[in-house]
Amino acid sequence: MAAVVVGSAALVGVLVVQSLPSLSSSIAWPFDFPRGDHHGPAVDDGAVPADVSVFDDEIPAVVNLDPDLLGALRRAASDAAADGLAFVVNNGWRSPEYQEQLLREAVSKYGSEREAARWVAAPNTSAHVSGEAVDVGPAAAAAWLSRHGAEYGLCQIYTNEPWHYELRPEASEDGCPPPYADPTQDPRMQQ
Template sequence: MTLYVGRLPERVRRRRARWAVASAVVVVCVAVVGLVHTLGSAATPGPTPTAAQGLSPELEQRFAAAQAAAELAGVPLTLTSGWRSAAEQQAIVDDAVERYGSIEEARRWVLPPESSAHVQGTAIDVGPTEGALWLGEHGFELGLCRTYANEIWHFELLAEGADACPELHADSSSGW
């Protein structure tokens, strides 16, 4: 650990100032998303949810905060996939078997509906690559963790009370 005597270097002060601003924006975004979710929950049910609408409220809030922080850092961060129905997840499994030529290889990339965090609304895939890499670096601070070493785009909620993201699984095959 480096101990500074006197004034911190300019780059450290600038970085801390950026993070202070980003943190304030995150807090505001989380509050706004929470308010919108609360107001929206009183509405009558609408059409089938989209990927973002089917997410758990906590994941939805954390991702909104991550997007705001990424934007402040000048990094694009988008939701490429979120909630999926069991039928959609099964279709992805079937496509993976066809694409990779075997169920064993497909298992490295996709889980069945009964095991998928996407079906539960507790997982998201993000893009573009720059945004996924940024979230991989900053996700813990925002309550989001990468789950699989072979999928830089897949994130799930940090467990309540956890002080670190869990160790990455090599791939999704352990979830079968």
């Protein structure tokens, strides 16, 4: 009887552990980013399928990131793994066309270009299009980066986007600069 109970408990434990990555990879986004499936933009344009690791060398949203950003992200993810956390790339590099699509969808959702700009940059100013930004999940991984990211030069840039990180190499010595409230406060977005 004890063997049956132990075996059942082990099976339940395996099932729970296997389901955690899919449950934990979601984050409370301001709107739903399309995933790379037959109904949305192509993975080649930067759409990210579910549960993409920062170590995935097959997904353009990951491999088209700035090499220094990707290196810092991978070092941080390796160290976070010691704390039991796995980093997921929810968004990384995007094509200008995909960025434009996201901006149009944000305008539709929020009712104005001004409000949409709090969440999605134009293709000509987006750090995602240049490969200089990554959106990290799950929420626990983003929180880990909030506490430890400066050690790797990874900084949260916007208060309203706790998942959005960019490389600031000087942060490893000086700490991260204060984040902007949202992208509309970022001078880089004023082009």
